Amino acid sequence: TQYVFRFGGGVSDGDDTVRGNKNLLGGKGANLDGMASIGLPVPPGFTITTEMCTAYYANGQSFPDSVRAEVAHGIAHIEAVTGKSFGDASDPLLVSVRSGARVSMPGMMDTVLNLGLNDETVEGLAASSGDPRFAWDSYRRFIQMYADVVLELDHGAFEEALEIAKEDNGYYLDTELTAGDLKSLVSEYKNLVEAQWGKPFPQNVQDQLWGAVGAVFGSWESERAKVYRRLNSIPSDWGTAVNVQAMVFGNMGETSATGVAFTRDPATGENAYYGEYLINAQGEDVVAGIRTPQYLTTAARERAGAKPLSMEEAMPEVYAELARVFAILETHYRDMQDIEFTVERGTLWMLQTRSGKRTAKAALKIAVDMAAEGLISEEEAVCRVDPMALDQLLHPTLDPDAPRDVLTKGLPASPGAASGKIVFDADTAEQFAQMGESVILVRVETSPEDIHGMHAAKGILTARGGMTSHAAVVARGMGRPCVSGAGGISIDAKDKVLRTGGRSFGEGDVITLDGSTGEVMAGEVPTLQPELVGDFGTLMVWADKARRMKVRTNAETPADAQTARDFGAEGIGLCRTEHMFFDAARITAVRQMILADSEAGRRAALDKLLPEQRSDFAGIFKVMAGLPVTIRLLDPPLHEFLPHEESEFADVAQAAGVGIELLKQRASELHEFNPMLGHRGCRLGVTFPEIYEMQARAIFEAACLLEIAPVPEIMIPLVGTKRELELMKEVVDKAAEQVFAEQGRRIEYLVGTMIELPRAALMADKIAECGAFFSFGTNDLTQTTLGVSRDDAARFLSVYVDKGIYERDPFVSLDIEGVGQLIEIAAQKGRATRPDIKLGICGEHGGDPASIAFCEATGLDYVSASPYRVPIARLAAAQAAL
Numbered sequence: 098t099q100y101v102f103r104f105g106g107g108v109s110d111g112d113d114t115v116r117g118n119k120n121l122l123g124g125k126g127a128n129l130d131g132m133a134s135i136g137l138p139v140p141p142g143f144t145i146t147t148e149m150c151t152a153y154y155a156n157g158q159s160f161p162d163s164v165r166a167e168v169a170h171g172i173a174h175i176e177a178v179t180g181k182s183f184g185d186a187s188d189p190l191l192v193s194v195r196s197g198a199r200v201s202m203p204g205m206m207d208t209v210l211n212l213g214l215n216d217e218t219v220e221g222l223a224a225s226s227g228d229p230r231f232a233w234d235s236y237r238r239f240i241q242m243y244a245d246v247v248l249e250l251d252h253g254a255f256e257e258a259l260e261i262a263k264e265d266n267g268y269y270l271d272t273e274l275t276a277g278d279l280k281s282l283v284s285e286y287k288n289l290v291e292a293q294w295g296k297p298f299p300q301n302v303q304d305q306l307w308g309a310v311g312a313v314f315g316s317w318e319s320e321r322a323k324v325y326r327r328l329n330s331i332p333s334d335w336g337t338a339v340n341v342q343a344m345v346f347g348n349m350g351e352t353s354a355t356g357v358a359f360t361r362d363p364a365t366g367e368n369a370y371y372g373e374y375l376i377n378a379q380g381e382d383v384v385a386g387i388r389t390p391q392y393l394t395t396a397a398r399e400r401a402g403a404k405p406l407s408m409e410e411a412m413p414e415v416y417a418e419l420a421r422v423f424a425i426l427e428t429h430y431r432d433m434q435d436i437e438f439t440v441e442r443g444t445l446w447m448l449q450t451r452s453g454k455r456t457a458k459a460a461l462k463i464a465v466d467m468a469a470e471g472l473i474s475e476e477e478a479v480c481r482v483d484p485m486a487l488d489q490l491l492h493p494t495l496d497p498d499a500p501r502d503v504l505t506k507g508l509p510a511s512p513g514a515a516s517g518k519i520v521f522d523a524d525t526a527e528q529f530a531q532m533g534e535s536v537i538l539v540r541v542e543t544s545p546e547d548i549h550g551m552h553a554a555k556g557i558l559t560a561r562g563g564m565t566s567h568a569a570v571v572a573r574g575m576g577r578p579c580v581s582g583a584g585g586i587s588i589d590a591k592d593k594v595l596r597t598g599g600r601s602f603g604e605g606d607v608i609t610l611d612g613s614t615g616e617v618m619a620g621e622v623p624t625l626q627p628e629l630v631g632d633f634g635t636l637m638v639w640a641d642k643a644r645r646m647k648v649r650t651n652a653e654t655p656a657d658a659q660t661a662r663d664f665g666a667e668g669i670g671l672c673r674t675e676h677m678f679f680d681a682a683r684i685t686a687v688r689q690m691i692l693a694d695s696e697a698g699r700r701a702a703l704d705k706l707l708p709e710q711r712s713d714f715a716g717i718f719k720v721m722a723g724l725p726v727t728i729r730l731l732d733p734p735l736h737e738f739l740p741h742e743e744s745e746f747a748d749v750a751q752a753a754g755v756g757i758e759l760l761k762q763r764a765s766e767l768h769e770f771n772p773m774l775g776h777r778g779c780r781l782g783v784t785f786p787e788i789y790e791m792q793a794r795a796i797f798e799a800a801c802l803l804e805i806a807p808v809p810e811i812m813i814p815l816v817g818t819k820r821e822l823e824l825m826k827e828v829v830d831k832a833a834e835q836v837f838a839e840q841g842r843r844i845e846y847l848v849g850t851m852i853e854l855p856r857a858a859l860m861a862d863k864i865a866e867c868g869a870f871f872s873f874g875t876n877d878l879t880q881t882t883l884g885v886s887r888d889d890a891a892r893f894l895s896v897y898v899d900k901g902i903y904e905r906d907p908f909v910s911l912d913i914e915g916v917g918q919l920i921e922i923a924a925q926k927g928r929a930t931r932p933d934i935k936l937g938i939c940g941e942h943g944g945d946p947a948s949i950a951f952c953e954a955t956g957l958d959y960v961s962a963s964p965y966r967v968p969i970a971r972l973a974a975a976q977a978a979l
């Protein structure tokens with residue numbers, strides 16, 4: 098096995114299987130080799146492969162002899178190109194040693210510069226460069242870095258010694274230290290090394306080199322690298338590569354410089370160079386922030402109103418060369434590049450290039466621009482944008498230029514920004530909203546009874562609750578900005594006051610929330626609305642061309658349905674009818690139905706709900722204008738509709754026209770120890786068919802109101818047996834026939850079911866005999882397959898993810914291995930008895946890109962996501978199909 102690959106000076110080892118192979122050479126090494134192979138100015142060097150890292154560990158953390166010869170060959174290559182010798186006392190070769198895994202890994206050992214300096218070669222460097230100060234400063238930096246990253250000594254002691262040296266001489270800047278000062282500092286540093294390490298600083302350059310190489314490989318198994326790998330799902334057998342490269346110096350006077358640059362603006366995507374540089378400096382000086390870096394381009398300098406000359410002005414020839422390199426790099430890598438360079442006495446050297454990180458806005462612009470420039474295809478452009486990054490662009494955002502009076506900060510629970518009048522309860526939120534007011538619902542925490550208020554509100558603020566609290570989850574689903582767990586506020590809902598930091602706010606006072614940062618601000622801060630226009634719109638058109646699966650939405654109001662359509666939804670995949678039952682105007686009738694002790698009593702209450710449900714459905718059908726609409730019949734356990742607080746019982750009893758004792762008795766009868774596995778879903782329809790009958794009637798009556806009738810898809814929840822579905826289909830069919838007879842009109846409809854129990858998946862062939870479609874309810878299917886409660890899991894799931902038991906939260910990203918198997922089984926069995934069965938997914942996973950890729954592979958017909966996730970799902974479905 099060849100472990101060492103050389104690059105630079107007209108050499109680029111390795112054939113086409115090696116060239117650009119990040120798995121073997123690491124990201125940095127592959128691109129150094131890549132740049133060398135297209136003739137760009139790269140200081141000569143070599144890469145020790147990631148395979149060596151694996152072999153090093155397999156070999157009891159030691160190097161096979163063959164590698165020593167290969168490394169010697171590599172050093173000889175650098176010597177030949179530079180004309181200098183490693184360890185030579187008169188004109189020494191200095192090298193950098195850097196780690197370089199397949200993906201960049203902060204937390205790994207990173208870089209040692211100026212390796213090859215010792216008490217002898219420093220004198221040679223002083224002579225050959227004609228600059229003793231530079232030589233001693235390089236030696237000083239080398240010892241400090243080596244002690245820190247290779248020997249892992251306490252770097253504070255070295256910083257302190259440097260500070261004292263400056264203080265003693267009355268200096269302010271490092272640059273004021275003279276060659277003599279630095280020479281004394283070096284001897285102090287060597288003493289520090291010997292005191293801490295127990296051995297003198299290595300003078301032999303080969304020992305220095307092998308020490309650094311061993312440290313890079315050793316750092317792969319360091320605690321912080323392991324933690325980083327776990328958090329980012331990086332397999333431990335990848336290993337890291339090591340890059341050894343001739344040093345070039347940006348700190349050799351006024352014709353030398355160092356800088357970092359992007360080939361396009363990473364914030365806006367604008368096709369203009371973006372970067373910073375410093376004259377007479379080394380790489381870390383740019384990052385360290387001791388001196389303020391200068392602009393690369395004159396345009397950027399002028400825009401910022403800055404004085405110091407741009408590189409374009411100060412070094413026009415080198416700048417022109419850099420611009421030439423940028424163009425070559427973009428053509429070669431066909432993407433925006435993030436670059437490090439150094440200018441040594443007027444000569445440009447490229448030290449690194451990689452695809453640059455960018456904002457969502459920039460990602461869209463760059464992808465669309467590059468396709469227009471012919472650099473990439475439309476399909477590639479579609480694959481260039483991370484679907485989840487679009488989330489940043491899909492919510493109103495605060496105008497970044499507007500002033501803010503920040504009161505406190507909570508958790509950024511649901512992105513977007515909103516301003517409005519404070520209200521302390523859901524009913525008031527609804528009343529204010531009906532009068533056209535923007536409101537912010539402020540609660541200690543929210544419960545299902547607040548849903549109508551959350552919907553009416555522009556934003557939600559809670560004092561308690563985490564990122565997965567009721568408020569957070571519901572708000573994200575509705576696309577409402579939410580700040581949860583704002584511990585810095587106290588809420589007195591009775592007297593209607595919010596207190597924070599010595600200030601108090603009452604009902605009607607205006608506040609602003611930023612759900613993307615968790616900030617709560619006094620007064621109104623202007624916002625900017627999201628729109629699928631420009632580059633975003635263009636990319637979406639390309640994505641739609643590429644995808645096979647349809648994208649629907651989960652929505653239960655005409656407003657949400659409209660939002661989803663604006664975002665490109667092609668139907669409703671899940672309309673949860675229970676959300677309609679929580680509406681303030683209806684909850685009384687719902688409660689009367691629950692409290693009734695006879696079918697006749699229930700029917701009387703249901704008769705009051707019928708016209709309400711009919712208008713709900715009519716509103717949705719109208720917005721969806723003939724697109725498919727899947728309506729799920731009532732699902733949650735009934736007790737969710739009853740009051741929970743002692744204080745509420747009296748009001749509710751009065752409103753429902755029953756005695757308070759009966760109400761309490763009924764509530765305790767309905768109490769369930771495990772409601773998620775209790776009297777819910779189609780079990781409600783089996784025991785109280787009149788509920789489903791009313792809902793079916795409302796759907797058909799609403800459909801008949803429209804000139805162009807929709808094709809409703811009526812969905813029965815929580816089915817586990819064919820017989821349940823058969824019984825419920827009979828109820829629906831009977832209601833249909835009655836309505837059609839009354840209206841003198843027939844419309845088409847489908848009856849199908851959710852697959853959200855393992856038994857349903859396993860019996861899918863039988864169930865499909867009766868159901869025209871399946872929609873995978875992966876929230877419940879995950880809960881029932883894993884035996885993990887979706888409402889209680891937050892307490893321990895993060896630990897499970899940290900310990901790698903699940904790679905990601907299985908309620909966020911589908912457990913493909915486990916739950917995914919059941920979906921595959923159900924899809925296959927369903928098709929066996931009904932080849933044209935319509936298959937979709939409507940759990941939260943329908944908006945998660947990794948889960949969407951699985952749905953594509955399984956051949957589902959559509960995914961259904963909450964309205965604000967629809968563009969994300971469209972893009973993810975396209976990427977999955979490409």
Ligand code: PEP
Binds near residue numbers: 671875876878939940
């Ligand atoms: C599901 O279980 O995945 C589903 C969509 O239904 P709900 O979340 O309403 O239980």
Ligand code: MG
Binds near residue numbers: 814853874876877
């Ligand atoms: Mg469900």
